[in-house]
Amino acid sequence: MQYVSTRGQVAPKGFIDTVLMGLADDGGLMIPAEIPVISPEALEEWKNLSYEELFQQIFSLYINDEIPAEDLKAMVKRSYASFRTPEVTPVNKINDSLYILELFHGPTFAFKDVALQFMGEFYSYVSKKQNEIIHILGATSGDTGAAAIQGVRGKDGIKICILHPHQKVSKIQELQMTTVNDENVLNLSVKGNFDDCQKVIKDLFADLDFKAKHHLRAINSINFVRILAQTVYYFYAYFHIDAEAQASKKVNISVPSGNFGNIFSGFLAKRMGLPIHKLIIATNENNILERFVRTGEYKPGDFKSTHSPSMDIQVASNFERYLYYLLDENVEKVSEYMKQLQTEGKIVVSPELLARVQNDFAAYGASNDECLKYIGEYNEKYDYLLDPHTACGIAAYQECSEEDEVTITFATAHPAKFDEAIALCMIEQKFPEQISALLTKPQYQQVVDHDQDEIVRELEKFYGDK
Numbered sequence: 001m002q003y004v005s006t007r008g009q010v011a012p013k014g015f016i017d018t019v020l021m022g023l024a025d026d027g028g029l030m031i032p033a034e035i036p037v038i039s040p041e042a043l044e045e046w047k048n049l050s051y052e053e054l055f056q057q058i059f060s061l062y063i064n065d066e067i068p069a070e071d072l073k074a075m076v077k078r079s080y081a082s083f084r085t086p087e088v089t090p091v092n093k094i095n096d097s098l099y100i101l102e103l104f105h106g107p108t109f110a111f112k113d114v115a116l117q118f119m120g121e122f123y124s125y126v127s128k129k130q131n132e133i134i135h136i137l138g139a140t141s142g143d144t145g146a147a148a149i150q151g152v153r154g155k156d157g158i159k160i161c162i163l164h165p166h167q168k169v170s171k172i173q174e175l176q177m178t179t180v181n182d183e184n185v186l187n188l189s190v191k192g193n194f195d196d197c198q199k200v201i202k203d204l205f206a207d208l209d210f211k212a213k214h215h216l217r218a219i220n221s222i223n224f225v226r227i228l229a230q231t232v233y234y235f236y237a238y239f240h241i242d243a244e245a246q247a248s249k250k251v252n253i254s255v256p257s258g259n260f261g262n263i264f265s266g267f268l269a270k271r272m273g274l275p276i277h278k279l280i281i282a283t284n285e286n287n288i289l290e291r292f293v294r295t296g297e298y299k300p301g302d303f304k305s306t307h308s309p310s311m312d313i314q315v316a317s318n319f320e321r322y323l324y325y326l327l328d329e330n331v332e333k334v335s336e337y338m339k340q341l342q343t344e345g346k347i348v349v350s351p352e353l354l355a356r357v358q359n360d361f362a363a364y365g366a367s368n369d370e371c372l373k374y375i376g377e378y379n380e381k382y383d384y385l386l387d388p389h390t391a392c393g394i395a396a397y398q399e400c401s402e403e404d405e406v407t408i409t410f411a412t413a414h415p416a417k418f419d420e421a422i423a424l425c426m427i428e429q430k431f432p433e434q435i436s437a438l439l440t441k442p443q444y445q446q447v448v449d450h451d452q453d454e455i456v457r458e459l460e461k462f463y464g465d466k
């Protein structure tokens with residue numbers, strides 16, 4: 001398996017080099033040169049695998065023997081040892097047409113743990129085996145940062161700096177990141193929004209001298225390994241709904257979406273042969289993705305702070321990966337469209353392409369009021385407390401599914417992380433112990449202006465390789 005860039009200007013790479021590269025050196029995103037297709041017979045066999053076995057099966061198709069099977073097995077085992085259930089991502093049946101895949105049983109109570117616990121192990125492995133210096137730089141709207149820090153805190157040979165938007169993440173998200181006092185962790189709280197943070201890191205990754213000098217590595221979903229690790233639970237979810245539903249109904253998956261990484265993993269799983277009917281993109285009022293699916297225009301709008309802050313994103317990183325497939329892997333066209341986005345502030349696709357987009361995805365953007373409405377309604381009706389992101393997923397399921405379909409909605413975070421929204425629904429929740437313990441801990445973070453030079457100075461001090 002070789003990996004290439006969506007913009008075509010990077011020589012094909014192996015798996016480990018692809019992960020170490022993060023953002024492609026030509027500014028694009030790395031993708032597999034060819035997507036392996038799983039036969040229905042093999043899918044049938046995969047149905048009985050444990051989560052960890054399934055992970056290994058899928059990864060073995062992508063890693064080219066670069067990591068011996070025994071080493072991979074040990075890494076996967078360590079990655080999921082910190083999860084609060086051996087199923088890793090359990091499936092919960094709500095009614096005959098709805099299942100919820102719970103992705104929040106990892107150490108930081110969000111779906112990001114599923115890939116980032118593995119990534120922490122992976123970076124540690126590569127740092128030791130290849131003597132690589134690993135200086136992670138990431139941006140977060142709240143969940144990725146906490147999970148990434150948790151995945152590598154205290155690990156030798158690794159340093160991590162995370163940029164989060166100042167006062168635009170939930171209280172618990174902030175505490176999860178900033179109460180960590182390990183020497184290898186730096187939190188920069190940037191006066192701006194998530195898009196500002198993401199732009200700074202993308203610009204720094206695109207500066208190849210800076211990237212090489214400081215050994216920058218990515219943990220965001222610009223990194224293909226994040227996408228791949230997330231495909232595992234699409235398969236797992238599909239295999240764990242009732243056999244009768246699998247056989248007699250079309251199966252949709254509704255995914256709370258911000259940076260387009262999670263749902264892109266679903267797109268990859270579908271291309272690998274998983275018989276998903278509709279992939280439903282659920283957004284909040286930052287609805288650029290929903291507008292794109294409806295109109296064919298991809299145009300960042302005004303940033304809004306919502307009850308679901310992790311999805312407060314206008315510029316979705318992984319959109320470029322999808323564009324690559326939409327444009328039939330034509331790298332010149334992808335480069336042209338991405339240039340257009342920069343110069344004209346938007347991309348508009350033809351009616352023919354829009355028809356294909358609408359064949360690939362359904363989409364719905366939930367308003368703040370709808371988000372709260374579904375939290376209240378599901379709590380009352382099913383005694384199931386949704387976090388505000390999952391509530392957007394439920395709103396999209398309600399809007400986009402038909403009678404003969406069954407939908408798996410992804411619960412991307414635990415409600416305790418977003419008590420601000422839960423309290424607005426007049427619901428009092430009991431926090432898990434790990435979360436209440438955060439409330440009295442001291443915080444360690446530096447507040448910085450949204451200013452690249454200031455951020456670079458902090459990074460140079462922290463990474464210490466001037």
Ligand SMILES: N[C@@H](CCOP(=O)(O)O)C(=O)O
Pocket residue numbers: 139140141142143144145219220221222258259261262310311317
């Ligand atoms: N919603 C994310 C934003 C970053 O997304 P990523 O998937 O590219 O890491 C967050 O919670 O930080």
